[in-house]
Amino acid sequence: MKILVFEYITGGGFAGQSLPTGLAAEGGQMLQALLHELKALPGIELTVMLDSRCQRPNVLTEAEVVRVNHPDIRTILPKLLTATDCFWPIAPETDGILHTLAEIAAANRTPTLLSDPATLAVCADKLASYRVFCTRGLPAVPTRSLVDDFADWRGRLVVKPVDGVGCEGARLLTAEQFSDWRNRCSDPMRYVVQPYCEGRPSSLSALFAGGRAWLLSVNRQLIEVVDGGFALRGCRVNVAVASRSLYQGWLDQLVVGLPGLFGYVGVDWLETADGGGQLLEINPRLTSSYAGVGQAIGINVAEQVLRCLDGVPESFQTDSQTVDIIFNH
Incomplete structure (x- = not known):
């Protein structure tokens, strides 16, 4: 089985931009773990997309690497997908990135090791x-849109992007800070609010x-x-x-x-x-x-x-x- 692996941060998702070192380190750890496991399996042929600025993982030969320096992944991904049996992307949900990758693979009729696009959304x-x-x-932490009413909530609040990943963009605010931040927010539909829970x-x-x-x-x-x-x-x-x-x-x-x-x-x-x-x-x-x-x-x-x-x-x-x-x- 031929598998195309694409870890977004180290794989060229930031080509043409500054590479975020912290996210690249986290992405690199996930990529190394995945490659280690796939390399242990018989009958697997790998193609791995890699940002030109990133070092090739030791488990890979140069022939298994596709160097990426083009700022738009979507221009090179379809060609790579036609030459593979399966696509394994590791990417954030932010701005629909993971969903877009799944849709590109679906348009190319390439099986993807992900949930279906509707579920990803x-x-x-x-x-x-x-x-x-x-x-x-x-049981779930109560979650509301920034445009909702919060008169019944007390204490500190957590504001985060509706499609953010992990800690990305999340802020811990007092009620006073929240009121000020909310008044200044230019795109309230992009955020959700949760009570800060111990x-x-x-x-x-x-x-x-x-x-x-x-x-x-x-x-x-x-x-x-x-x-x-x-x-x-x-x-x-x-x-x-x-x-x-x-x-x-x-x-x-x-x-x-x-x-x-x-x-x-x-x-x-x-x-x-x-x-x-x-x-x-x-x-x-x-x-x-x-x-x-x-x-x-x-x-x-x-x-x-x-x-x-x-x-x-x-x-x-x-x-x-x-x-x-x-x-x-």
């Missing part, structure tokens, strides 16, 4: 995702296929408040939990609401003091935690995603190792 919209959580009776930032790593879900690991996110915003410093992958059934139950309900979910998916949530939690958002792609999941639970995650193309992954037992991932930025 829901996951990219934090309000739409919140509605899915509510419809399925899942809890441990966490995520779930999971596989989805055929309307079913499989929990891989429960993870802790190391997030700091910096200058009124949030910064992800790292992840602790596959932490010990009292019972996995609570989280598997969340995933089972989520896939009923979004049956088009496919492959590796991350779900961000807050662990509350009572041992429960509140869901935040759905990341329908490889996430930062993915870089440690395979080592932590003792399986080749990429192999299981490929098995999902045939319906379901094989049965596997997970190890109890915890892996720490630290971002140096």
Whole structure:
């Protein structure tokens, strides 16, 4: 099987622009982990898009790399897609980037290791995702549009782009700061607002296929408040939990609401003091935690995603190792 791999940050998504070093480091870690797993599988031929400014990963030969320096990926991607059997993009949902990549692949009739475009659109919209959580009776952090009324909310508020990724663009504001920021905002439809909730930032790593879900690991996110915003410093992958059934139950309900979910998916949530939690958002792609999941639970995650193309992954037992991932930025 020929697989085209495109990690947006290191793969040329910022060609013609300054390369964001922090995001490039995170993207590079995910890319290295994916390539390591794919290289361990027989019968896989790789083509990997790489920004001309980025160093070639050691696991790749130069023949497997396509150097990218053109500022518009869409001009070169269709040709590469015609020469491959499968497309594996790792890209942000922001500004419809991931959705656009999926649509380009669909137009070229190239199978993509992602959820379908309609599902990606829901996951990219934090309000739409919140509605899915509510419809399925899942606990979730209340989420409203910036144009809504907040008279019944007290305390600090978190404002974030409706299609932002992780900590990107999120701000922690007092009620007074929020009122001032809201009055100055020129594009209120681009933002959602949530009450600031105490809890441990966490995520779930999971596989989805055929309307079913499989929990891989429960993870802790190391997030700091910096200058009124949030910064992800790292992840602790596959932490010990009292019972996995609570989280598997969340995933089972989520896939009923979004049956088009496919492959590796991350779900961000807050662990509350009572041992429960509140869901935040759905990341329908490889996430930062993915870089440690395979080592932590003792399986080749990429192999299981490929098995999902045939319906379901094989049965596997997970190890109890915890892996720490630290971002140096």
